[in-house]
Amino acid sequence: MKIFDCHIHCSERSDDVLRSFAARKGFRYDLTELLSMMNDNNVEGGLLLSPPLRNGGIVPNSGTIKLCQKSGGKLFPVLTVEPYKPSVDAVVDLARKYEEYAKAFKILLGYYPIYPNDEIFSQLYDFAETQNIPVMFHTGDTATSNGSLEHSHPRNIDPLANSRPNLKIVLCHFGNPWLLDAAELLYKHPNVYADISGLFSTGAKYSQKYIKFLSKTLSEAIYFIGTADKVLFGSDYPVENIAEAIEFAESLELEKSDIDNILGTNAARLFSR
Numbered sequence: 001m002k003i004f005d006c007h008i009h010c011s012e013r014s015d016d017v018l019r020s021f022a023a024r025k026g027f028r029y030d031l032t033e034l035l036s037m038m039n040d041n042n043v044e045g046g047l048l049l050s051p052p053l054r055n056g057g058i059v060p061n062s063g064t065i066k067l068c069q070k071s072g073g074k075l076f077p078v079l080t081v082e083p084y085k086p087s088v089d090a091v092v093d094l095a096r097k098y099e100e101y102a103k104a105f106k107i108l109l110g111y112y113p114i115y116p117n118d119e120i121f122s123q124l125y126d127f128a129e130t131q132n133i134p135v136m137f138h139t140g141d142t143a144t145s146n147g148s149l150e151h152s153h154p155r156n157i158d159p160l161a162n163s164r165p166n167l168k169i170v171l172c173h174f175g176n177p178w179l180l181d182a183a184e185l186l187y188k189h190p191n192v193y194a195d196i197s198g199l200f201s202t203g204a205k206y207s208q209k210y211i212k213f214l215s216k217t218l219s220e221a222i223y224f225i226g227t228a229d230k231v232l233f234g235s236d237y238p239v240e241n242i243a244e245a246i247e248f249a250e251s252l253e254l255e256k257s258d259i260d261n262i263l264g265t266n267a268a269r270l271f272s273r
């Protein structure tokens with residue numbers, strides 16, 4: 001079975017916010033470690049997303065593309081968009097330049113005081129619709145304590161999905177902790193998907209109990225949707241260890257064929273144009 005990790009972070013920057021997550025897990029957090037972890041776990045490929053920086057910005061997309069080019073065909077870039085006209089323009093230009101290579105766009109909700117249906121993103125959505133490029137949205141809990149949950153709540157996607165039924169939308173992190181709210185979005189909108197990346201970290205007092213709770217709750221959210229065909233596997237490395245992320249996906253109380261779809265088939269379908 002082919003496993004595809006649709007949510008991975010990596011950078012060579014010392015001011016990358018995710019370095020503290022990596023340190024807690026004992027990870028070196030570099031391309032070599034990532035590729036060997038993918039290899040050890042039979043992960044055939046993955047999407048690389050720009051990590052947030054301590055100053056509130058993001059690692060430039062050029063850095064993410066560079067790492068993908070060094071990955072021997074294993075990693076594909078997701079182009080992250082900041083809510084400013086120059087960023088939207090630059091990202092659309094990059095998507096034109098890298099055509100099939102760039103697999104998706106990413107918008108970070110909760111890190112800026114902006115909603116997904118803001119006018120600033122219109123040009124990007126027009127382009128994404130015509131080129132059939134999915135747009136991934138950070139939803140739910142934020143990696144920094146000063147994030148805005150008001151803006152990262154998955155329900156904010158509804159007006160956008162209503163007005164753009166042809167736009168392929170991915171709710172990153174399944175809107176955690178609003179798993180059922182996210183499930184309603186997938187149930188209601190044929191073009192809304194969700195990844196199950198970065199839902200847990202290990203090592204805290206109740207981690208094991210929490211992971212059990214999460215596995216049960218996520219399974220129930222999928223029962224609510226009625227299908228697992230729009231649920232995508234992701235580790236959110238370095239937030240999660242890839243082996244633990246796969247083990248978690250396999251723990252879902254679903255039919256084996258659905259787990260296989262989550263681990264690889266669904267992503268292959270969504271991200272191939």
Ligand SMILES: [Zn+2]
Nearest residue numbers: 007009198236
């Ligand atoms: Zn992430």
